[in-house]
Amino acid sequence: MPAMNTKTIERSPDLKKQYHHGDLRNKLVQAATEMLVESGIEGLSLRKLADRVGVSRTAPYHHFKDKNALLCAIAQSGFLRWQSVLEGILQKPVLSEAEKYRAMVKAYLQYATESPEIYELMFGRTIWKSESATPDLKSVAYPCFQNHVELVRRWQAEGVLAATEDSLRLAQVSWATMHGLARLLIDGVYADVAHLDDMCDCLINSFIKSNS
Structure with a gap:
Protein backbone atom coordinates (compact mmCIF):
# COMPACT_ATOMS: atom_id res chain seq x y z
CA MET A 1 0.00 0.00 0.00
CA PRO A 2 1.42 3.47 -0.86
CA ALA A 3 2.51 5.79 1.91
CA MET A 4 -0.42 7.58 3.52
CA ASN A 5 -0.62 11.27 4.42
CA THR A 6 -0.76 11.37 8.24
CA LYS A 7 -2.48 14.73 8.49
CA THR A 8 -5.15 13.77 6.01
CA ILE A 9 -5.99 10.62 7.94
CA GLU A 10 -6.08 12.35 11.32
CA ARG A 11 -8.55 14.93 10.01
CA SER A 12 -10.82 12.32 8.52
CA PRO A 13 -14.04 11.75 10.52
CA ASP A 14 -14.30 8.18 9.24
CA LEU A 15 -11.29 5.86 9.00
CA LYS A 16 -13.25 3.55 6.73
CA LYS A 17 -12.70 6.10 3.98
CA GLN A 18 -8.99 5.28 4.15
CA TYR A 19 -9.08 1.59 5.07
CA HIS A 20 -11.50 -1.27 5.03
CA HIS A 21 -11.91 -2.65 8.55
CA GLY A 22 -9.80 -5.75 7.94
CA ASP A 23 -7.20 -3.84 5.95
CA LEU A 24 -6.40 -1.50 8.83
CA ARG A 25 -6.10 -4.34 11.33
CA ASN A 26 -3.75 -6.21 9.03
CA LYS A 27 -1.75 -3.05 8.42
CA LEU A 28 -1.43 -2.48 12.17
CA VAL A 29 -0.28 -6.06 12.80
CA GLN A 30 2.28 -5.84 10.00
CA ALA A 31 3.65 -2.52 11.25
CA ALA A 32 3.68 -3.75 14.86
CA THR A 33 5.64 -6.82 13.79
CA GLU A 34 8.23 -4.60 12.13
CA MET A 35 8.47 -2.47 15.28
CA LEU A 36 8.87 -5.58 17.44
CA VAL A 37 11.79 -6.75 15.31
CA GLU A 38 13.38 -3.29 15.36
CA SER A 39 12.91 -2.29 19.00
CA GLY A 40 11.62 -5.26 20.97
CA ILE A 41 8.49 -5.41 23.09
CA GLU A 42 9.57 -2.40 25.13
CA GLY A 43 9.68 -0.22 22.02
CA LEU A 44 6.15 -1.12 20.97
CA SER A 45 3.05 0.81 22.00
CA LEU A 46 -0.33 1.52 20.48
CA ARG A 47 0.50 5.23 20.34
CA LYS A 48 3.76 4.65 18.48
CA LEU A 49 2.00 2.17 16.22
CA ALA A 50 -0.62 4.74 15.26
CA ASP A 51 2.13 7.22 14.39
CA ARG A 52 3.93 4.58 12.36
CA VAL A 53 0.88 3.66 10.29
CA GLY A 54 -0.32 7.24 9.99
CA VAL A 55 -3.70 7.04 11.68
CA SER A 56 -5.25 8.78 14.67
CA ARG A 57 -3.96 7.60 18.03
CA THR A 58 -7.36 6.18 18.90
CA ALA A 59 -7.60 4.06 15.73
CA PRO A 60 -5.60 1.03 17.00
CA TYR A 61 -7.93 0.76 20.00
CA HIS A 62 -10.78 -0.12 17.67
CA HIS A 63 -8.90 -3.36 16.93
CA PHE A 64 -6.80 -4.01 20.07
CA LYS A 65 -8.01 -3.10 23.53
CA ASP A 66 -4.46 -2.93 24.90
CA LYS A 67 -0.83 -3.80 24.19
CA ASN A 68 -1.32 -7.42 25.22
CA ALA A 69 -4.03 -7.87 22.59
CA LEU A 70 -1.67 -6.43 20.00
CA LEU A 71 1.14 -8.77 21.05
CA CYS A 72 -1.25 -11.73 20.84
CA ALA A 73 -2.23 -10.66 17.33
Whole structure:
Protein backbone atom coordinates (compact mmCIF):
# COMPACT_ATOMS: atom_id res chain seq x y z
CA MET A 1 0.00 0.00 0.00
CA PRO A 2 1.42 3.47 -0.86
CA ALA A 3 2.51 5.79 1.91
CA MET A 4 -0.42 7.58 3.52
CA ASN A 5 -0.62 11.27 4.42
CA THR A 6 -0.76 11.37 8.24
CA LYS A 7 -2.48 14.73 8.49
CA THR A 8 -5.15 13.77 6.01
CA ILE A 9 -5.99 10.62 7.94
CA GLU A 10 -6.08 12.35 11.32
CA ARG A 11 -8.55 14.93 10.01
CA SER A 12 -10.82 12.32 8.52
CA PRO A 13 -14.04 11.75 10.52
CA ASP A 14 -14.30 8.18 9.24
CA LEU A 15 -11.29 5.86 9.00
CA LYS A 16 -13.25 3.55 6.73
CA LYS A 17 -12.70 6.10 3.98
CA GLN A 18 -8.99 5.28 4.15
CA TYR A 19 -9.08 1.59 5.07
CA HIS A 20 -11.50 -1.27 5.03
CA HIS A 21 -11.91 -2.65 8.55
CA GLY A 22 -9.80 -5.75 7.94
CA ASP A 23 -7.20 -3.84 5.95
CA LEU A 24 -6.40 -1.50 8.83
CA ARG A 25 -6.10 -4.34 11.33
CA ASN A 26 -3.75 -6.21 9.03
CA LYS A 27 -1.75 -3.05 8.42
CA LEU A 28 -1.43 -2.48 12.17
CA VAL A 29 -0.28 -6.06 12.80
CA GLN A 30 2.28 -5.84 10.00
CA ALA A 31 3.65 -2.52 11.25
CA ALA A 32 3.68 -3.75 14.86
CA THR A 33 5.64 -6.82 13.79
CA GLU A 34 8.23 -4.60 12.13
CA MET A 35 8.47 -2.47 15.28
CA LEU A 36 8.87 -5.58 17.44
CA VAL A 37 11.79 -6.75 15.31
CA GLU A 38 13.38 -3.29 15.36
CA SER A 39 12.91 -2.29 19.00
CA GLY A 40 11.62 -5.26 20.97
CA ILE A 41 8.49 -5.41 23.09
CA GLU A 42 9.57 -2.40 25.13
CA GLY A 43 9.68 -0.22 22.02
CA LEU A 44 6.15 -1.12 20.97
CA SER A 45 3.05 0.81 22.00
CA LEU A 46 -0.33 1.52 20.48
CA ARG A 47 0.50 5.23 20.34
CA LYS A 48 3.76 4.65 18.48
CA LEU A 49 2.00 2.17 16.22
CA ALA A 50 -0.62 4.74 15.26
CA ASP A 51 2.13 7.22 14.39
CA ARG A 52 3.93 4.58 12.36
CA VAL A 53 0.88 3.66 10.29
CA GLY A 54 -0.32 7.24 9.99
CA VAL A 55 -3.70 7.04 11.68
CA SER A 56 -5.25 8.78 14.67
CA ARG A 57 -3.96 7.60 18.03
CA THR A 58 -7.36 6.18 18.90
CA ALA A 59 -7.60 4.06 15.73
CA PRO A 60 -5.60 1.03 17.00
CA TYR A 61 -7.93 0.76 20.00
CA HIS A 62 -10.78 -0.12 17.67
CA HIS A 63 -8.90 -3.36 16.93
CA PHE A 64 -6.80 -4.01 20.07
CA LYS A 65 -8.01 -3.10 23.53
CA ASP A 66 -4.46 -2.93 24.90
CA LYS A 67 -0.83 -3.80 24.19
CA ASN A 68 -1.32 -7.42 25.22
CA ALA A 69 -4.03 -7.87 22.59
CA LEU A 70 -1.67 -6.43 20.00
CA LEU A 71 1.14 -8.77 21.05
CA CYS A 72 -1.25 -11.73 20.84
CA ALA A 73 -2.23 -10.66 17.33
CA ILE A 74 1.44 -10.62 16.29
CA ALA A 75 1.92 -14.09 17.79
CA GLN A 76 -1.23 -15.31 16.05
CA SER A 77 0.12 -14.05 12.74
CA GLY A 78 3.37 -15.89 13.46
CA PHE A 79 1.55 -19.19 13.98
CA LEU A 80 -0.42 -18.69 10.78
CA ARG A 81 2.76 -18.02 8.81
CA TRP A 82 4.38 -21.16 10.20
CA GLN A 83 1.32 -23.19 9.28
CA SER A 84 1.55 -21.80 5.75
CA VAL A 85 5.20 -22.84 5.53
CA LEU A 86 4.37 -26.31 6.82
CA GLU A 87 1.47 -26.75 4.41
CA GLY A 88 3.76 -25.81 1.55
CA ILE A 89 6.06 -28.67 2.52
CA LEU A 90 3.30 -31.23 3.03
CA GLN A 91 1.71 -30.47 -0.32
CA LYS A 92 4.86 -31.23 -2.33
CA PRO A 93 4.08 -34.53 -4.10
CA VAL A 94 7.72 -35.03 -5.12
CA LEU A 95 8.76 -35.50 -1.48
CA SER A 96 8.47 -38.81 0.33
CA GLU A 97 7.01 -38.81 3.85
CA ALA A 98 10.52 -39.10 5.30
CA GLU A 99 11.67 -36.16 3.21
CA LYS A 100 8.69 -34.13 4.37
CA TYR A 101 9.63 -34.82 7.98
CA ARG A 102 13.20 -33.74 7.33
CA ALA A 103 12.04 -30.62 5.52
CA MET A 104 9.65 -29.77 8.37
CA VAL A 105 12.38 -29.90 11.01
CA LYS A 106 14.76 -27.75 8.98
CA ALA A 107 12.03 -25.26 8.10
CA TYR A 108 10.99 -24.97 11.76
CA LEU A 109 14.49 -24.15 12.92
CA GLN A 110 15.05 -21.74 10.06
CA TYR A 111 11.76 -20.02 10.88
CA ALA A 112 12.77 -19.64 14.52
CA THR A 113 16.28 -18.36 13.86
CA GLU A 114 15.27 -16.00 11.08
CA SER A 115 12.41 -14.47 13.11
CA PRO A 116 13.61 -14.75 16.72
CA GLU A 117 11.54 -11.87 18.11
CA ILE A 118 8.33 -13.28 16.68
CA TYR A 119 9.24 -16.84 17.71
CA GLU A 120 9.89 -15.69 21.27
CA LEU A 121 6.50 -14.01 21.36
CA MET A 122 4.78 -17.12 19.97
CA PHE A 123 6.18 -19.44 22.64
CA GLY A 124 7.63 -17.21 25.38
CA ARG A 125 6.52 -16.25 28.85
CA THR A 126 5.39 -12.73 27.87
CA ILE A 127 2.02 -14.13 26.84
CA TRP A 128 1.79 -17.71 28.10
CA LYS A 129 3.35 -17.44 31.56
CA SER A 130 0.96 -14.65 32.48
CA GLU A 131 -1.98 -16.60 31.01
CA SER A 132 -2.89 -13.58 28.92
CA ALA A 133 -3.37 -15.29 25.56
CA THR A 134 -6.46 -14.07 23.75
CA PRO A 135 -9.10 -16.49 22.42
CA ASP A 136 -8.00 -15.64 18.87
CA LEU A 137 -4.41 -16.62 19.65
CA LYS A 138 -5.45 -19.83 21.37
CA SER A 139 -7.61 -20.69 18.37
CA VAL A 140 -4.49 -21.01 16.19
CA ALA A 141 -1.79 -21.92 18.72
CA TYR A 142 -3.51 -25.00 20.16
CA PRO A 143 -4.56 -26.46 16.79
CA CYS A 144 -0.99 -25.92 15.59
CA PHE A 145 0.21 -28.47 18.13
CA GLN A 146 -2.72 -30.78 17.48
CA ASN A 147 -1.74 -30.72 13.83
CA HIS A 148 1.76 -31.78 14.87
CA VAL A 149 0.29 -34.71 16.82
CA GLU A 150 -1.64 -35.81 13.73
CA LEU A 151 1.50 -35.54 11.62
CA VAL A 152 3.38 -37.72 14.09
CA ARG A 153 0.61 -40.34 13.86
CA ARG A 154 0.80 -40.14 10.08
CA TRP A 155 4.55 -40.54 10.05
CA GLN A 156 4.35 -43.44 12.49
CA ALA A 157 1.84 -45.15 10.19
CA GLU A 158 4.16 -44.54 7.23
CA GLY A 159 7.11 -46.08 9.08
CA VAL A 160 9.03 -42.80 9.31
CA LEU A 161 8.82 -42.50 13.11
CA ALA A 162 8.76 -45.28 15.69
CA ALA A 163 5.25 -46.72 15.97
CA THR A 164 6.03 -48.18 19.41
CA GLU A 165 5.92 -44.74 21.05
CA ASP A 166 2.72 -43.04 22.18
CA SER A 167 1.86 -40.48 19.51
CA LEU A 168 1.10 -37.62 21.90
CA ARG A 169 4.27 -38.16 23.92
CA LEU A 170 6.37 -38.46 20.77
CA ALA A 171 4.81 -35.26 19.45
CA GLN A 172 5.60 -33.45 22.71
CA VAL A 173 9.18 -34.71 22.88
CA SER A 174 9.95 -34.10 19.20
CA TRP A 175 8.54 -30.56 19.33
CA ALA A 176 10.36 -29.89 22.61
CA THR A 177 13.60 -31.01 20.98
CA MET A 178 13.09 -28.65 18.05
CA HIS A 179 12.11 -25.86 20.42
CA GLY A 180 15.09 -26.45 22.68
CA LEU A 181 17.53 -26.35 19.80
CA ALA A 182 15.82 -23.23 18.45
CA ARG A 183 16.26 -21.52 21.82
CA LEU A 184 19.95 -22.43 21.99
CA LEU A 185 20.46 -21.06 18.48
CA ILE A 186 18.54 -17.86 19.18
CA ASP A 187 20.32 -17.23 22.47
CA GLY A 188 23.72 -18.23 21.11
CA VAL A 189 24.28 -20.72 23.94
CA TYR A 190 26.12 -23.96 23.11
CA ALA A 191 24.98 -23.70 19.48
CA ASP A 192 25.89 -21.61 16.46
CA VAL A 193 23.54 -20.96 13.58
CA ALA A 194 26.46 -21.60 11.22
CA HIS A 195 26.09 -25.29 12.11
CA LEU A 196 22.32 -25.32 11.62
CA ASP A 197 22.29 -27.97 8.88
CA ASP A 198 24.46 -30.38 10.85
CA MET A 199 22.35 -29.95 13.97
CA CYS A 200 19.15 -30.44 11.97
CA ASP A 201 20.49 -33.69 10.55
CA CYS A 202 21.48 -34.89 14.02
CA LEU A 203 18.05 -34.05 15.43
CA ILE A 204 16.26 -35.74 12.53
CA ASN A 205 18.39 -38.86 12.76
CA SER A 206 17.55 -39.12 16.46
CA PHE A 207 13.85 -39.56 15.70
CA ILE A 208 13.56 -40.94 12.20
CA LYS A 209 13.73 -44.68 11.67
CA SER A 210 16.95 -45.84 10.01
CA ASN A 211 15.12 -47.45 7.09
CA SER A 212 13.27 -44.24 6.16
